[in-house]
Amino acid sequence: MATLFQGVGAVTPFSASSSLDSNKLLLPSRKSLSISDSRGSIFVYRSDALNLKAATRKQDLLIPNAVATKGETSTSAKSGHELLLFEALREGLEEEMERDPRVCVMGEDVGHYGGSYKVTKGLAEKYGDLRVLDTPIAENSFTGMGIGAAMTGLRPIVEGMNMGFLLLAFNQISNNCGMLHYTSGGQFTIPIVIRGPGGVGRQLGAEHSQRLESYFQSIPGIQMVACSTPYNAKGLMKAAIRSENPVILFEHVLLYNLKERIPDEEYVLSLEEAEMVRPGEHVTILTYSRMRYHVMQAAKTLVNKGYDPEVIDIRSLKPFDLYTIGCSVKKTHRVLIVEECMRTGGIGASLTAAITENFHDYLDAPIVCLSSQDVPTPYAGTLEEWTVVQPAQIVSAVEQLCQ
Amino acid sequence: MSFSATNFAQPRPVPVGIRSNEKSLSSDPFRFRFRGSPSFLGSPHSLRFNPTPPLKLAIPHSRRSPAAAVTDVSNGKMVKSSANMLFGFVLQLITKEEGLELYEDMILGRFFEDMCAQMYYRGKMFGFVHLYNGQEAVSTGFIKLLKKEDTVVSTYRDHVHALSKGVPARAVMSELFGKATGCCRGQGGSMHMFSKEHNLIGGFAFIGEGIPVATGAAFSSKYRREVLKEASADHVTLAFFGDGTCNNGQFYECLNMAALWKLPIIFVVENNLWAIGMSHLRATSDPEIWKKGPAFGMAGVHVDGMDVLKVREVAKEAIERARRGDGPTLVECETYRFRGHSLADPDELRDPAEKARYAARDPISALKKYMIENKLANEQELKSIEKKIDEVLDDAVEYSDESPLPPRSQLLENVFADPKGFGIGPDGKYRCEDPKFTQGTAHV
Numbered sequence: 001m002a003t004l005f006q007g008v009g010a011v012t013p014f015s016a017s018s019s020l021d022s023n024k025l026l027l028p029s030r031k032s033l034s035i036s037d038s039r040g041s042i043f044v045y046r047s048d049a050l051n052l053k054a055a056t057r058k059q060d061l062l063i064p065n066a067v068a069t070k071g072e073t074s075t076s077a078k079s080g081h082e083l084l085l086f087e088a089l090r091e092g093l094e095e096e097m098e099r100d101p102r103v104c105v106m107g108e109d110v111g112h113y114g115g116s117y118k119v120t121k122g123l124a125e126k127y128g129d130l131r132v133l134d135t136p137i138a139e140n141s142f143t144g145m146g147i148g149a150a151m152t153g154l155r156p157i158v159e160g161m162n163m164g165f166l167l168l169a170f171n172q173i174s175n176n177c178g179m180l181h182y183t184s185g186g187q188f189t190i191p192i193v194i195r196g197p198g199g200v201g202r203q204l205g206a207e208h209s210q211r212l213e214s215y216f217q218s219i220p221g222i223q224m225v226a227c228s229t230p231y232n233a234k235g236l237m238k239a240a241i242r243s244e245n246p247v248i249l250f251e252h253v254l255l256y257n258l259k260e261r262i263p264d265e266e267y268v269l270s271l272e273e274a275e276m277v278r279p280g281e282h283v284t285i286l287t288y289s290r291m292r293y294h295v296m297q298a299a300k301t302l303v304n305k306g307y308d309p310e311v312i313d314i315r316s317l318k319p320f321d322l323y324t325i326g327c328s329v330k331k332t333h334r335v336l337i338v339e340e341c342m343r344t345g346g347i348g349a350s351l352t353a354a355i356t357e358n359f360h361d362y363l364d365a366p367i368v369c370l371s372s373q374d375v376p377t378p379y380a381g382t383l384e385e386w387t388v389v390q391p392a393q394i395v396s397a398v399e400q401l402c403q
Numbered sequence: 404m405s406f407s408a409t410n411f412a413q414p415r416p417v418p419v420g421i422r423s424n425e426k427s428l429s430s431d432p433f434r435f436r437f438r439g440s441p442s443f444l445g446s447p448h449s450l451r452f453n454p455t456p457p458l459k460l461a462i463p464h465s466r467r468s469p470a471a472a473v474t475d476v477s478n479g480k481m482v483k484s485s486a487n488m489l490f491g492f493v494l495q496l497i498t499k500e501e502g503l504e505l506y507e508d509m510i511l512g513r514f515f516e517d518m519c520a521q522m523y524y525r526g527k528m529f530g531f532v533h534l535y536n537g538q539e540a541v542s543t544g545f546i547k548l549l550k551k552e553d554t555v556v557s558t559y560r561d562h563v564h565a566l567s568k569g570v571p572a573r574a575v576m577s578e579l580f581g582k583a584t585g586c587c588r589g590q591g592g593s594m595h596m597f598s599k600e601h602n603l604i605g606g607f608a609f610i611g612e613g614i615p616v617a618t619g620a621a622f623s624s625k626y627r628r629e630v631l632k633e634a635s636a637d638h639v640t641l642a643f644f645g646d647g648t649c650n651n652g653q654f655y656e657c658l659n660m661a662a663l664w665k666l667p668i669i670f671v672v673e674n675n676l677w678a679i680g681m682s683h684l685r686a687t688s689d690p691e692i693w694k695k696g697p698a699f700g701m702a703g704v705h706v707d708g709m710d711v712l713k714v715r716e717v718a719k720e721a722i723e724r725a726r727r728g729d730g731p732t733l734v735e736c737e738t739y740r741f742r743g744h745s746l747a748d749p750d751e752l753r754d755p756a757e758k759a760r761y762a763a764r765d766p767i768s769a770l771k772k773y774m775i776e777n778k779l780a781n782e783q784e785l786k787s788i789e790k791k792i793d794e795v796l797d798d799a800v801e802y803s804d805e806s807p808l809p810p811r812s813q814l815l816e817n818v819f820a821d822p823k824g825f826g827i828g829p830d831g832k833y834r835c836e837d838p839k840f841t842q843g844t845a846h847v
Contacts, residue, residue: 136663140615145622145660148619149626154623172615181818183587183606184817185586187587321827323829326829358829
């Protein structure tokens with residue numbers, strides 16, 4: 001499903017000569033960054049700047065559809081190439097491995113097997129067994145190994161076969177990944193990316209259907225992002241690899257086969273920004289990962305009923321992009337958070353607190369947060385369906401909110 | 404204890420792949436037939452058996468298991484040391500310069516730790532401080548053989564590892580005082596010593612969590628050599644940890660990975676028999692840790708950790724093996740800490756007789772005796788080294804006293820390498836651009 005305002009032609013490229021050091025503290029706010037390397041300049045897409053401008057333009061027009069149809073996207077529909085989300089991840093990964101020989105992958109079955117979700121397919125044949133390392137089943141230790149390698153100059157990507165398995169690596173992620181930059185007084189950086197699929201799938205059982213975003217969000221020193229489309233999957237993967245901070249990239253088991261047309265040119269997205277999916281007037285719906293699609297489905301129904309929801313994919317789970325969210329809240333005055341995370345102590349809970357703290361005066365109604373039920377995901381299909389937020393619930397929540 | 408040739412370089416040899424004939428030991432855990440080594444008697448009364456008088460560590464070759472020495476396996480040759488021992492050669496193990504270097508390093512370690520205790524009781528440092536007294540031979544024996552680019556990973560008992568690796572005493576002391584001039588800007592403390600310049604990557608508070616990091620550093624070294632094709636990348640990594648850690652899963656997982664990929668790492672077990680108040684024998688089904696190496700297909704060596712020259716011999720071999728690319732070694736150093744687990748530990752559980760026995764094997768006095776008996780140095784030279792170290796430490800304390808405490812602005816500086824990680828604030832600017840950020844008062 002193509003998202004609005006992310007066509008190739010819509011971004012202003014910087015010239016090749018202006019290269020900004022993204023590590024500098026003082027950054028020009030909200031301008032596009034371009035990183036030029038030996039291959040020429042690449043374009044960074046900053047969705048917010050374009051979208052807000054476009055949104056103000058579109059304010060006067062009626063929005064006939066909840067989602068962009070093929071015809072609405074700009075001329076880019078003809079250029080670019082179509083691929084599935086896992087292929088987009090692989091493309092991003094491969095481009096980064098090509099660009100920097102220090103980038104390596106480690107995880108279970110990433111090498112010869114090609115990754116349990118085929119994200120690393122073909123890479124071991126191309127780059128060798130040491131660069132795409134098949135590890136034994138020892139999450140704690142190979143995550144720690146990734147951290148040690150990152151401290152000594154490599155840029156590893158650790159794949160958890162399922163995010164739930166990272167529970168075994170919690171010691172290393174919390175104590176070492178998040179903290180070592182600080183406890184070493186800034187001497188060592190840990191440019192590691194920890195990624196893997198999580199979320200509720202199709203009757204995978206409780207332990208393979210975990211949403212661990214909430215567990216990791218308190219760890220100081222790490223960033224968390226969640227991808228939801230092939231476009232942002234590739235962009236976030238590349239951004240995460242290039243970042244000097246440790247980044248946890250959450251993918252979703254059910255989204256790997258999403259198809260989308262993405263640009264041919266190289267692009268890197270910002271790790272800290274949210275994505276405007278559908279601008280609107282009546283209510284702000286904040287979501288991420290798979291729930292984005294449930295929300296867009298509900299949005300179709302809502303539009304037919306006469307509502308105009310603004311949908312934002314927050315993408316950055318830690319830290320929150322309070323600017324995009326804030327601008328939206330100031331416009332609509334009503335917030336609905338839809339997430340797959342656990343209710344207690346989840347991303348939604350933190351987001352509710354952050355919005356209340358910062359934008360309380362702009363709210364006309366209490367923030368409504370729809371999360372999964374606080375139950376271990378049942379195996380039975382019907383029960384599993386009721387664990388997760390469904391579009392019907394979203395529709396009724398918006399109706400109640402907008403009364 | 405004399406350092407004649409019969410005593411030196413007698414690592415408990417274990418070949419890779421050959422099963423030791425000590426299977427009978429596991430059937431009755433309290434009837435170990437320790438080959439002349441009295442050290443495992445360090446257990447509570449009820450577990451003690453046959454208290455033997457302190458034996459000289461001379462182990463005639465014939466009484467050893469028929470297994471060959473570690474070098475044997477890799478070279479396929481008869482081990483040189485036993486040949487020498489059989490013929491009663493007295494080998495010149497170290498030169499005068501080396502001896503003085505070792506002595507100075509051990510004295511620095513000992514005096515530094517004693518100064519730490521003083522400063523702690525005077526209220527200059529707080530928290531958990533774990534002192535290394537008695538174990539200096541292990542740190543000096545291993546680390547003094549390393550190059551600057553080699554990596555060392557330690558645990559919370561890391562002051563002396565830092566000093567041996569070359570971190571200045573000033574930097575370590577002010578880190579302990581929590582000052583901004585400390586090696587980690589005062590943010591790490593006693594248990595988190597880091598130095599990028601000297602390749603000391605920690606300092607870890609939880610036992611075992613440094614071992615995977617060390618494995619990663621070794622992986623990095625192998626990666627540089629084989630993928631990045633840097634011919635000079637033959638750096639080795641030393642991971643120091645204790646006997647308590649050897650019951651932890653991370654230890655075994657890393658032994659497996661290191662042996663599997665032949666990583667240039669040496670696992671150094673500082674077996675001081677006690678994990679706070681838990682005797683090693685009470686916690687471990689098979690207390691001979693060196694045996695766990697061959698189980699994973701790597702060389703396992705046991706060495707007397709109170710004897711710096713023996714440790715150095717074993718270390719040399721292990722480091723050379725790792726540099727060649729022949730894989731890891733597990734070295735168990737039998738050692739002892741003269742003080743409690745930390746400065747907060749009353750140390751009432753350990754038997755005074757055991758402590759006295761080990762105090763008699765003080766590595767510093769042993770080296771001193773060796774150097775004087777072998778005419779490598781005289782009293783005067785050694786005394787002048789001690790005086791020099793006293794001055795170094797006085798200077799370190801003075802420097803630390805006068806150093807400034809970290810200012811508030813330091814609070815948020817090192818959380819992220821790229822401070823954009825604090826995200827975008829409600830005003831649209833990155834939080835790190837907020838002036839309050841640099842003052843440390845920003846709300847993030």
